[in-house]
Amino acid sequence: MTGSRAEGAYLRALAAFKTPTLDLLHGRFAPFVVAVLSQMFSADRPTVAVADAHVEVGEMLDQLRAAGYGRDDRRLPATTGREVCRYWIKVGWLGQQIEGESEVYRLTAHAVRALEIADLTGGGARVSNSRVRTLLEAVERLAGNADDDPARRLRRLRAERAALDAQITALESGAADPVPEDExxxxxxxxxxxxxxxxxxxxxxxxxxxxxxxxxxxxxxxxxxxxxxxxxxxxxxxxxxxxxxxxxxxxxxxxxxxxxxxxxxxxxxxxxxxxxxxxxxxxxxxxxxxxxxxxxxxxxxxxxxxxxxxxxxxxxxxxxxxxxxxxDRQVDELLRDVIAGMQAWTQTRTPETPVEPLRRLPVASIGHLRQSLGDIRPPGSPAALVTQGQDAEFVDADTRAWGGPHYAELEAHVSGLADEFDLGEAFQAITAESTRRPVDLLGLLEIAHRNGLAEADGVSIVETVRPDGTARRFAFGSVTAHARKEEER
Known part of the structure; x- marks a missing residue:
């Protein structure tokens, strides 16, 4: 049974010494860690900017090394202030968080507890009259609250009231002695x-x-x-x-x-x-x-x-x-892949190995994608449509009437006009309703633009007929067009 109690106590002690608090106090650099953390953090400075902390730790290391500490006994870390702070985050002595727009360091509960145990303020824990009285009053208050006998609780409260009345009487008579300064x-x-x-x-x-x-x-x-x-x-x-x-x-x-x-x-x-x-x-x-x-x-x-x-x-x-x-699962899998890749990379690299930065993203070698945003020209024209020599069959109605302009009919109509003509009058002269749709008006404007056109004074108003028989009127600035290009004349 004794061995079991000893083993249980030993296992609890092992678990306690694995906590960051005792690890901080029993590490090789414990005096340095306690000294730096107690200097950097205080009641009116609970957080320190990350960049400032790196500089301050580095300066303290330089000052202690210049004073001769850490040369023979190696009680100072042989690294930079930034690496020291990163290690303290890793072992649980510092916490990093965002405040406003900057990153800051904050002491963890383990580090705060370790600084309390070290107690560099000079007020070490010792048995005193005040502390014993605080303990006794706490025990007495606990016992009174736990007592379920109303008579005993009433006697205790009356005794406290009598003691207070005695103090009040002494103060009123002027016979009360001042409390000693040492107390x-x-x-x-x-x-x-x-x-x-x-x-x-x-x-x-x-x-x-x-x-x-x-x-x-x-x-x-x-x-x-x-x-x-x-x-x-x-x-x-x-x-x-x-x-x-x-x-x-x-x-x-x-x-x-x-x-x-x-x-x-x-x-x-x-x-x-x-x-x-x-x-x-x-x-x-x-x-x-x-x-x-x-x-x-x-x-x-x-x-x-x-x-x-x-x-x-x-x-x-x-x-x-x-x-x-x-x-979320995709993000988790991506992060796991990144971490695995970093671990594989660190196994074949050392901290001193230079890392070549990625200065530009690689370009995918796909032929039909544009290589430059400045070139808006398509890479090439699509192949011509192949007709099968037979007309299409429609279940309900022929939907081709709702398609694009009838360029062939419009070209034939323009070729029969004079060298210069008014575009509005030319559109009104079209007799076939199938070529007087709103989209055919746009097609006629395209043909006129291709052959050369000029704006004229006035407004042209034309009436178009949609495939369902409804009429739409359009107004636009008068345009004088040519039946063919200037270079073809």
Whole structure:
């Protein structure tokens, strides 16, 4: 039995040390990672632009190398700031996202927790009167809430009221002793210790929402379950995150606080008042800054979670509106092919291998497609139609009357006119109704344009007859045409 307990404890420890938090603290470059992340990110700077982060990490590497660190013990990575940040994303210490029109880095919950454990602010976790009192009060409050005996709860509440009445009486009589500065200092350090856990809690909530978003998108793309069932599960998981987890409850409490402007103003005034007290001078500059930024830290944490919620809702709504299972499968197959091709390419290449850029897209070698957009001429005329020597048979009616112009009849009509003629009068002179259709008027204009024409003053009005017997009148600028081309005269 002992071996089983030992084995279970050992397996839990192995799983714990595989998390990004402990991996960060026990890696070869752990001091460098903790130092850089604690300098780049702060309560008033929760995100850093990608380009700025690459430059800052590179500058810190250069400064530490110039100071002599990392030469013998190799505790500094021998690479660039950009490669360092890319590796931190890969192992789960940094997250990359879009804010506005730029890409930014943000600490993950694992990195925030690792920085809390390292605690470079000088306020290390230690047993103090304030912390013990906080623990005892929490246990007492928990026991009172869990007690189902109304008589005991009533006695406890009356005892608390008696203690408060005694304090009020002492203050009214002027006999109350001031709280010692060392006790106030302990309480201030306890407040700072509690506030340092807020960023990790908020980041965990935001990452939980992002994980749910990825799961929902994956389920929608697979198209294995109805869309309504997937969305209901997403809403249920979101409610559980806010109610059943410690970080979710912290966010809910902070959201209630942020939603009340009076509470925020009161918190700000209280913090400013504390910083003006004499005991606050015993805190170092970093601790005083942290104390002043507690309200801002809560606002930024709530804003991070709300941003993650809005982004998840936007992405999921867009996926539901544009959901196309067939297209999604095609995109997935294409991405898998691209990833497989990249993996095959990297197996035969090194990071130093130059990559020839694709300067222009290849041109398909198909003979009948145009090679230049500037050349609008067709590649060639189609072959002439072959007649079979027999007329076509129509089931209901001959639809050829609705076809194009009768060029042969129009050419014969034009050839019998004078060298110059008015096009409107020439069309009106056509006797056969089958050649006086609206389309035949266009054909006559085409023949006149081919032989040469000139505009004249006035307006010509002609009446056309459609194949169904209806008449249409057209008006156009008078045109004087030639019976044949000038070069043929």
């Amino acid at each position: 106030l200092l302990e309480e201030a350090e306890n407040v700072l210790h509690l506030s340092r856990g807020l960023p990790a809690d908020f980041t965990r909530v935001a990452e939980s929402i992002k994980a749910m978003q990825r799961d929902v998108i994956r389920d929608l793309r697979r198209d294995e379950r109805p869309t309504g069932e997937v969305l209901r599960e997403y809403l249920l998981r979101g409610q559980q995150v806010m109610q059943s987890t410690r970080e979710g409850q912290a966010f809910a409490g902070a959201l209630r606080l942020i939603g009340d402007p009076e509470r925020i103003d009161e918190l700000t005034e209280q913090l400013h008042g504390l910083l003006a007290r004499p005991f606050a001078q015993l805190l170092d500059g970093t601790q005083r800054t942290e104390l002043d930024m507690i309200g801002r830290r809560m606002e930024l944490g709530v804003q991070e979670v709300l941003t993650a919620q809005r982004r998840a809702s936007h992405v999921i709504a867009g996926q539901v509106r544009t959901h196309d299972p067939a297209r």
